[in-house]
Amino acid sequence: MSKHPMIKTTALAAVALLLTTLVAACGESATTETRSGPEELPAGVDREDLATAVFAAGCFWCVEEAFDPVPGVVKTTSGFIGGQLADPTYKEVVAGDTGHTEAVEVLYDPEKSSYDELLTVFWRNVDPTDAGGQFCDRGSQYRSGIFYTNDPQKAQATASKKALQQDPDAPSPIVTEITEAGPFYMAEQYHQNYYQKNPVRYNFYKTACGRADRLEALWGPK
Known part of the structure; x- marks a missing residue:
């Protein structure tokens, strides 16, 4: 037995508090940093040549990481969609009262990647059976969803869900919503590319949240 039980107990309590703080919710450590306008595209890229897709799959940090490596994806932006309040802040959305969900806007070159390919990436990075949030992040603000921007996207998304x-080998029941995209509001700059800017904290959050383990259980090895 430790000669200093009080010190040991205090240390364990501090570790537990740190874990609770880090894993409580995606973005819980956000600062009061103000938001900026749309970020610039890479040099030589014309926005008119790109298509837009919007997906919600829980923590938007993780959704950015999933889509950034996809061929043809030029930019991902973390933000909010589907609520009643115009231009909400992160703190307002995470409280769960605005009706928004954390989502990611994906700008991609349709000559290099199709919408169907993006849908495949989406499904493999979401728990479509969970109507109460995603992984350790709970509440409607973390619900999964596909937000179509035109009729062809609606048809393709609907077909992919039906398939x-x-x-018989896919998870069930699939409760992920397919909804027409409304206004998309960019989240605070702090959240953009979070997994790249804060890799240690991000990887701890993602692992402790059980995201990778749950996805492997649902869909098999990556």
Whole structure:
């Protein structure tokens, strides 16, 4: 037995508090940094040549990481969609009262990657059976969803969901919503590319949240 039980107990309590703080919710450590306008695209890229897709799959930090490596994806932006309040802050959304969900806007070159390919990436990075949030992040602000921007996207998203519902090897029941995209509001700059700017904290959050383990259980090895 430790000769200093009080010190040991205090140390364990401090570790527990740190874990609780880090894993409580995606973005819980956000600062009061103000938001900026749309970020610039890479040099030589014309926005008119790009298409837009919007997906919600829980923590937007993780969704950015999932889509950034996809061929043809030029930019991902973390933000909010689907609520009643115009231009909400992160703190307002995470409180769960605005109706928004954390989402990521994906700008991509349709000549290099199709919307169907993006849908495949989406499904493999979401728990489509969870209507109460995603992984350790709970509440409607973390619900999964596909937000279509035109009729072809709606048709493709609907078809992809139906195909999974008919696949005996896919997770079920699939409760992910398919909704017409409304205004997309960019989140605070602090959240953009978080997984790249804060890799240690991000990887701890993602691992402790159980995201990778749950996705492997649902979809098999990556």
